[in-house]
Amino acid sequence: MxxxxxxxxxxxxxxxxxxxxxxxxxxxxxxxxxxxxxxxxxxxxxxxxxxxxxxxxxxxxxxxxxxxxxxxxxxxxxxxxxxxxxxxxxxxxxxxxxxxxxxxxxxxxxxxxxxxxxxxxxxxxxxxxxxxxxxxxxxxxxxxxxxxxxxxxxxxxxxxxxxxxxxxxxxxxxxxxxxxxxxxxxxxxxxxxxxxxxxVMQDSALLFSKFALPPQGLGGQSNYVLATLHRAENTDDIGRLSSIVQALNAIHKNVAEVILPLHPRTRAAISDQGLDLDVKIIDPVGYFEMLWLLRNCGLVLTDSGGVQKEAFFFGKPCVTMRDETEWVELIEVGANVLVGADRDAIIEHVQLNIGRIVKDELSLYxxxxxxxxxxxxxxx
Structure with missing residues (x-):
């Protein structure tokens, strides 16, 4: 000493x-x-x-x-x-x-x-x-x-x-x-x-979840689909973007409410392509609001990297609109599924997984x- x-x-x-x-x-x-x-x-x-x-x-x-x-x-x-x-x-x-x-x-x-x-x-x-x-x-x-x-x-x-x-x-x-x-x-x-x-993302989620609070205008929702959409491979490709928008609309109409915090760049891409997105769109949220959305949703639909893990931390199934992921262990344990931008695959796997409880039995992180x-x- x-x-x-x-x-x-x-x-x-x-x-x-x-x-x-x-x-x-x-x-x-x-x-x-x-x-x-x-x-x-x-x-x-x-x-x-x-x-x-x-x-x-x-x-x-x-x-x-x-x-x-x-x-x-x-x-x-x-x-x-x-x-x-x-x-x-x-x-x-x-x-x-x-x-x-x-x-x-x-x-x-x-x-x-x-x-x-x-x-x-x-x-x-x-x-x-x-x-x-x-x-x-x-x-x-x-x-x-x-x-x-x-x-x-x-x-x-x-x-x-x-x-x-x-x-x-x-x-x-x-x-x-x-x-x-x-x-x-x-x-x-x-x-x-x-x-x-x-x-360390799991450390953060566990530590700061006590600060979770609903985004403005929300509060009573549960078992909705929390969606995020921002990756350039999806937003800059009209074919992929159109397919994803169609899937989101169908899910919102026939499966469960879709809540989508929409980044301005994605909003502009959708508008520029003349696409009609009919889901519950909210402004981008802070970390505390995102924790609340994750805790109360029934499923996460995303093209993000980190959100895939955050869904898992809160016991939520994830459907990922990408062709590959860094978090292969989530695929292996069945907590996450890759669907690319395939309209039918997105809808199918949301229907199959929404409301399912995901357990971290292997302490992956x-x-x-x-x-x-x-x-x-x-x-x-």
Whole structure:
């Protein structure tokens, strides 16, 4: 046991976890890089675990990739999310332009703060820019949600996650499938550490579900179909979009009420194509409202990645309007089904699954303990 000091600050009771860890008398300075609201929600549970450690200090950088009006003071206060120490304003433009601008600014920030390790989440442009800046400055990178693969290189997220994994030396995987993906790519013979830690999204859902509240104008609904539709492969393809809209209309008319928080870009695509969408459309919702919608629905119909898991966390069946998914274990246990944009398949599987209770008998995502596992491995 001993004092841990970083600059002028001190922490008591730092344990030494091995010869490869930091020397007695110093805390580990972690530089967390996030750029979108979902990443803040994930990082918040890890930050809570970091605060319990006597040996880690955290600095948070927000790239500004996604500006979200829901990220108000109330949002930070209710979720107890640490406000960013560094705020950039990098948003808009092409993927290459955005990533390049982030790279310049993040490199400067890393030089200024001189962290011992950079911590990144997921698969956004902010994730890749943070990992690349750190690697070029020879700062070790830890990647949370490592090893996910859709095997669809047309997705910018797939490129981001593959490159980020290659730049990382501590790869925190949410599932066995993610670990296997990395082993298949040769990581089992590399010096990098590949670890199954569980999924921080489950930590977040369990922790913040007590804050769930209905979106404005809702409150008494139950057993409805909660739909989300935003992925470019669906919204930018008139054939796929038309088929999905037809399916949503048929489900709303003949099966159950469909509640669709509709992103402005998707709304514009539907309007531009002259399609008639006849379901209950609401404005995009915040995290607390989404938790309420998930808790009270009878089924989730989505083309999102994260929502597939969130449905599972709340015991809801999921029908996914994509041709592939990173979350193959949900398919394997029958909690989720892939239907692409096939009108008849969408309707059929909604009818078959609505109201069914999904059980997590295998604790697929760690049962809400992922953040503690990540911090344990950061320390050792």
């Amino acid at each position: 001993g004092d841990c000091a970083l600059g002028n600050g001190k922490k008591k009771g730092c344990l030494i976890f091995g010869a490869h860890f930091y020397q007695l008398g110093f805390v580990l300075k972690i530089f967390t890089i996030v750029g979108a609201r979902p990443q803040f929600i994930k990082a918040s549970v890890v930050s809570r675990a970091i605060k319990k450690s006597e040996c880690i200090d955290e600095v948070v950088l927000h790239t500004g990739q996604h500006f979200d009006q829901n990220m108000s003071d109330v949002f930070f206060e209710q979720l107890n999310i640490p406000r960013p120490d560094v705020r950039l304003d990098v948003n808009g433009g092409s993927h290459g332009e955005m990533t390049g601008r982030m790279l310049i600014e993040i490199e400067r920030a890393i030089k200024d703060y001189a962290p011992d390790r950079v911590l990144v989440y997921g698969d956004t442009n902010s994730t890749l820019a943070g990992a690349l800046a750190a690697a070029k400055l020879h700062v070790p990178v830890a990647h949370v949600e490592a090893g996910l693969r859709s095997f669809n290189m047309n997705m910018p997220e797939e490129i981001n996650r593959i490159l980020t994994d290659q730049l990382s030396d501590l790869l925190c995987c949410p599932t066995d499938a993610a670990v296997q993906n990395l082993n298949n790519e040769g990581f089992d013979s590399k010096p990098a550490k590949v670890l199954k830690v569980g999924d 760690g049962g809400g303990k992922a953040s503690g596992e990540i911090v344990r491995h950061l320390q050792g």
